[in-house]
Amino acid sequence: MYKIIKKEVLNPTVTRMLILAPLIASKAKAGQFIILRVNEDGERIPLTIAGSNPIDGSVEIIFQIVGSTTLELNQKNEGDYIEDFAGPLGMPTKVEGLKKVCVVGGGVGCAIALPVARALHDLGCEVTSIIGFRNKDLLILEKEFNEVSNNLIVMSDDGSYGRKGNVTLPLKELLEKGEKFDKVITIGPLIMMKYVVLTCKEFNMPVDVSMNPIMIDGTGMCGCCRLTLNIDGKKVTKFACVDGPDFDGYEVDFDEAMARNKMYASFERHKYEETCNLLKEAK
């Protein structure tokens, strides 16, 4: 059992929690993830680590309430316990040696982009952050990004905060102006990452993406998280849990990844509604 030592609502659908897990806190690096189960018999879900503190043994997770498991997790409060919490899994994001990087985050993906930006910042790298949200109400972590970015650009789809438009808009402007980054690192919805990669391709700009497929064990056993990479014209199967979750954006088959993430969409929708109704009845 793992104790929730802090809970904070970031916006109506996004919550931040600190979980007491000293072994994980002492090892976690930016880009790695954990697998948790909220309750006995619950589902195992992966969540990328948003931060960790080896001194107090806390691991930070930031999650969006998208399904029944995250809804149940959000019901828990400070002092409550969750059943299982295992990690850190996956390979850390490659940040060493980079001098100038553009970090592009979208929605709750910004929670994962932040530790990457922070790690780069701490290494003395010049960081440009572009973060995008659907609207002002969903904005998260602006202050934190400001602290670790040399240049921060906030976008909203409807223009209710920051600039109006997608994250690709300022990225393209920067690249057109001749900005040379060592790398672009993007974390967010698959469709956003797909278009960030397409934008980078126009300018021959290297780009890493952070994949978030469906997983079960997360340790290289079940093969559920596989994705297809096109490496030099050859199709290669890789596993996000042990080979990733970061991959070279040019190589990832995004259309396939998007289709695979929808595999259980109707089950998940049903389960979510069922859990919502149960919670309403309980009230």
Place this chain on the structure above:
Amino acid sequence: MPNMSMTKNPMPMQDALTRSKNFNEVTYGYSEETALLEAERCLNCKNPLCVSGCPVNISIPEFISRIKEKDYNGAYEVISKSSALPAVCGRVCPQESQCEAKCVRGIKGEPVGIGRLERFVADYHNNLNIDVKKPVSNGHKVAVVGSGPSGLTCAGDLAKKGYEVSIYEALHKAGGVLVYGIPEFRLPKSIVQKEVDNLIALGVTINTNVIIGKTLTVDELLEEYEAVYIGSGAGLPSFMGIPGESLNGVYSANEFLTRSNLMKAYKDNPETPIMKGGNVAVVGGGNVAMDAARTALRLGAKHVYIIYRRSMEELPARKEEVEHAIEEGIDFKLLNNPVEIIAYNNQDDPKDPKNGYVKGIRCIKMELGEPDENGRRRPVEIAGSEFEMDVDCVIMAIGTTPNPLIKSTTEGLEVTRKGGIIVDESGKTSKDRVYAGGDAVTGAATVISAMGAGKIAAKSIDEYLNN
């Protein structure tokens, strides 16, 4: 007078139609009366070949003699000297290619039902609920990585000798493949739990949710423990490399079985989803393929195929599982090999929710050619024989490759080209104080061989720490 019946006493079991719709254990096990009758079929040979057929050399005629004397606890003690998990092995060992293959009664008629008798003895003993006593500590500390058959065995043997053993398990539940892989209808989870509970009673600590290679490294374990045993099991599933393997509705057997067994997707209204119903094709011919096919059937599939590229004779699965699968109506498409998995694609409606899901599988017929280096006849494609089958789900059960987590984070641990940990005959690896065994060494193999490796390593660790 020995019982000279040519056939084994049959095991009582659920009828095929009933059991194909539930997850309860298929067979019930011998009654005392039947066990006594079957035991009398053993001739108690002076030179018992069965023992040499057993990977852990259980004194088979000796334990069967005890059954004849109705000394069932004595029989259990005989088995326990060589095997840590008799209730498991009695159920899942491929006896027909091991002990029973060597039985002289098998020359004319059927061999003695050694596996069934082993199960009888183990179940009899387990039902007595004898309290396990924690031995006096010898002060030595050993870490075991993985709680599958190999790790449980190694931990148990060491704990009985007074070692302070800690098991590290990556998943949230102990048992390894016995829990996530082998289904309830073949190995009830209560039996695995009993073995785990016995270990805890012996003083073994089980740390779940700790991934060695990530949460802690082997080197960190070596700082706290005098020796480490790695029984981390097999890793990533293999795929064929044919088009369509990433479509929705294609599973590895590991994933499909983990969802059903460990995550309990077979239950009504589960938290973890799994595809149920429709037509299912399982590719492969081993025990895992049989388990996946029969699980799919129990989950409500209309029709389940096993697609295997060789013939019935080469099928590597345990014979009893193949027989049970056939009785349950699994359709064996032998001498066939998949070449493509076909997607549903509604051209008129790109929003059709079925788009991108499996619609069928294209196979090619095979014939058996010359024997390969292992003596098995090599399957050869018959040109122009391709055909399609309508299926909604494809499960790949064609093996696994070693997990990269431990080897990539453990300096000085040598592995084979394929990634299996290299050990000597005592289970010792290239790294000082580190031992290994089971699938992590051999690649996918049997429960009994993993258990045997755990026993050998426990003995080596004991010798090392006592010198």
